[in-house]
Amino acid sequence: MALPHSPEAVLIDLAGVLHNGDQAIPGAVEALRALRASGLPLRFLTNTTRSPRRRILTGLQGMGFAIEADEIQTAVVAARTLVAERRLHPHYLVHPDIIDEIGASHAEPDAVVLGDAGPQFNFDNLNRVFRLLMRGLPFIVMARNRYFMEPDGLSLDMGTFVAGLEYSTGRQAEVVGKPALPFFQAALRELGAAAARTVLVGDDLTDDIGGAQAAGMAGLLVRTGKYRPQDEAHDRIHPDAVCDDFPAAVAAILAA
Amino acid sequence: MALPHSPEAVLIDLAGVLHNGDQAIPGAVEALRALRASGLPLRFLTNTTRSPRRRILTGLQGMGFAIEADEIQTAVVAARTLVAERRLHPHYLVHPDIIDEIGASHAEPDAVVLGDAGPQFNFDNLNRVFRLLMRGLPFIVMARNRYFMEPDGLSLDMGTFVAGLEYSTGRQAEVVGKPALPFFQAALRELGAAAARTVLVGDDLTDDIGGAQAAGMAGLLVRTGKYRPQDEAHDRIHPDAVCDDFPAAVAAILAA
Structure with a gap:
């Protein structure tokens, strides 16, 4: 297993990947800036459902992340859409x-x-x-x-x-949220990206990595947030790559 | 499936079988008296863990049931024993x-x-x-x-x-309690009864009937308490007998 050659889009989990609580992961603000400079289209996918999207965005911006509201896809908004449909x-x-x-x-x-x-x-x-x-x-x-x-x-x-x-x-x-296939597909559709050329970066082995792989994407596990060493010895889910943190993940993606 | 011929012991669940809340199932007091008159040894097995055994006993006696403390086997007391061991x-x-x-x-x-x-x-x-x-x-x-x-x-x-x-x-x-094998075996051991000649009467398809059958006993489901019609169409657990209520269950056991 490896990352796709020349990936064309990156999906990024938020809590545990970019930040823990109200603290940015060291180097993550700069790494996100470097990833954006590469021109790769990005979406941020979160299953956090204790806060509205507006407050999630404000928190990220307060930590220094350059992210816009319509780049963040939350399970709450997806549920609201499904209920309306x-x-x-x-x-x-x-x-x-x-x-x-x-x-x-x-x-x-x-x-x-x-x-x-x-x-x-x-x-x-x-x-x-x-x-x-x-x-x-x-x-x-x-x-x-x-x-x-x-x-x-x-x-x-x-x-x-x-x-x-x-x-x-x-x-x-x-x-409704990760690891549901429609949640990932909505992001790919918006970005016009093929699953096989897309990488998801997450700290949740089951819902991020397992979900991304089931959707045909590559799953890159970071060793931050809820990550536990046991995650690398799971009997069924094997990440396409494992990196120490988000800056290392960005370096791996840009090198692929 | 059928009840064993000439059963030699009967295990009886309490809530939902002898009573609902503080109301005895109609005819259950008299049915228990008839079962006792047959001389069959009895044990009462309950997974109710919101009350101490003393209060469970007082409640049963208050409804008119002739039951003694040492005939009641509770999951709480079994847990206390296991912790001590x-x-x-x-x-x-x-x-x-x-x-x-x-x-x-x-x-x-x-x-x-x-x-x-x-x-x-x-x-x-x-x-x-x-x-x-x-x-x-x-x-x-x-x-x-x-x-x-x-x-x-x-x-x-x-x-x-x-x-x-x-x-x-x-x-x-x-x-510790039903459907754990040791919980049933403790009752059989105390009664000196063989599993194959013992009937358990309960209203819980999984923990009473499924548990009893896994322990080698017959499971008689009553249509009272938590019973639901779907219980009779379960894909895996099939009671050895189904009776409308405890009086009907006693009649079936005494006729076997």
Whole structure:
């Protein structure tokens, strides 16, 4: 496995790749500038669903990254688009900070949509969702990441609650963000890039690397964020390249 | 599939079989009396871990059931025994009402033990357990039931949180209560009964019926409690008998 020769587009995960919390990964601001100077088209794909896109952008810009709003593709916005396309009236179990972006729950829901509700994942809220799912409502989730890196260590991500609800209901959730194929395809379509000539840079072995490879792209794993050494010995998912951090990843891509 | 000819022991699940909440299933008190009159040895096996055994017993006696404390085998007591045998010092995430029975969490835990913590299943408590599990501590759970019947409908049981933590940690929990083989074997040993001549009566297709059958016993499903019609069309688990309720189950056992 190796990176494609002369890649024609790069997809970049945000948290854990460009920054940890509110700290830029050392050298990442400059590396992104170098990548842009190469002319390669870029998209930033995030499964973070505790913040609206506007605040994610402000955070990145505050750390010095030159990124524009329409370059960032979030699972929240993708969920909002999907709900509109299907004309659904969901019950939302999401973080309070994204209610303005996604919309309020309907009193007579015809679907369930989950985001990373964080502290809102409590027994009563989960039991309410459970009962709606047992009535057969569609089960749509923004992501199913296992965990993410916080300043004080790894923490549970929404995948815990998605997997738990799937177990108890016997239902299978439909994922909107990574590693769902349509989420990657939307980025490729916007960039006019072929999957086989595109590299995704991420710190999540399953949802970034596994997802990118399933979509026909190369997956470059960085050893920052939620990365753990065990990720390099996974029985099924083998990154096309592994680099210490985002600056090293950019160097590898520009050398390919 | 059928019940064993002349069964020599009967194991009985409690919630959903003898009672729903604080209401005895109609005719169940009399049916239990008739079963006792037959001389068949009995054990009551429960995965309910929100109450200590003493309170479960008081509730049953208050509904009119003639049951003694040492006939009731609970997942909480089984977990306490296992912790003592292995000399563990667990961190417990359990319901506050069983802390007196199971013991308090240790400050420097060498294992994690989960019960049905109910409202204590919140993000912070689950994240604490997650971090201990990621450090490699043994993961012991009293049960992994999907849901249970409450007066106002089905509700999430602890299995949701067990499955979710397994997903996020990549670890596999060790179950103490049903459907764990040792839990059934302990009851058979106490009764001196052969598995092939023993019938378990339960309302949980997976943990009662599937567990009993895996242990070599017959599984009799009742159409009360958490029973759902779909349970009779499961692709893998097929009860040896299905009866409308506990009185009908007793009649079937005594006729076998």
